[in-house]
Amino acid sequence: MGTIFVAVLAALGLGGIGDETPSPSGYTGWQEGRLSMSWETKSKTNEASIDIPTAYAMKDGLSQLYFVCDASTYRLRIAETPVPIDGFHGTQDRKVRSKSFLLYIDDELVYRGTAQHYMQLDFYAPMEREPAAKLFNAVVRGQTAAYSIKGRKEQVPLWLPPMDDEFKSFVKACKDLAATYGGN
Numbered sequence: 272m273g274t275i276f277v278a279v280l281a282a283l284g285l286g287g288i289g290d291e292t293p294s295p296s297g298y299t300g301w302q303e304g305r306l307s308m309s310w311e312t313k314s315k316t317n318e319a320s321i322d323i324p325t326a327y328a329m330k331d332g333l334s335q336l337y338f339v340c341d342a343s344t345y346r347l348r349i350a351e352t353p354v355p356i357d358g359f360h361g362t363q364d365r366k367v368r369s370k371s372f373l374l375y376i377d378d379e380l381v382y383r384g385t386a387q388h389y390m391q392l393d394f395y396a397p398m399e400r401e402p403a404a405k406l407f408n409a410v411v412r413g414q415t416a417a418y419s420i421k422g423r424k425e426q427v428p429l430w431l432p433p434m435d436d437e438f439k440s441f442v443k444a445c446k447d448l449a450a451t452y453g454g455n
Contacts, residue, residue, distance in 0.1 A: 301326050301437040303444070324444035326437065329353060330430040335394075338403060340445035347403035349386075349418060349429070350394040366390045371421035374402050377414050381405050386420070395420070410434055 372386035
């Protein structure tokens with residue numbers, strides 16, 4: 272089941288229909304949320320539904336950062352304009368382009384790779400798991416972070432609130448999800 276879950280998330284970009292919206296402007300910490308995802312296949316026996324833990328942070332003038340669990344690790348989404356969580360899946364246009372993606376922690380380049388750019392919602396989804404791990408550790412360590420996309424000269428700062436009870440609750444929910452679906 273875990274492999275199917277990861278594959279479905281990858282196929283959907285994030286996968287899910289949820290009812291969470293970003294926090295109001297000026298919020299000073301993490302928001303924990305849930306994406307509700309369900310899918311069907313042609314076989315009547317292959318129907319499933321799952322709640323996916325998320326943690327997100329936003330602040331006026333800075334990109335939104337979303338951590339999302341899958342069955343074995345964290346994934347990352349970065350939105351340049353406010354996006355309700357339920358906007359990640361549903362009616363949006365599926366125009367996606369691959370872009371070179373650079374991640375900086377404390378002004379040091381720590382990752383160079385590729386991200387999918389979901390154009391209608393203007394969010395980036397790094398294709399590898401490493402950026403999520405690097406940013407997760409930056410939250411734990413209280414570091415600063417920024418990213419850049421090929422074709423831009425400037426780095427875009429990310430707001431990383433300190434680890435708080437909401438973030439800790441998200442981490443626990445991810446561990447519970449991994450235990451349920453056979454992840455690490």
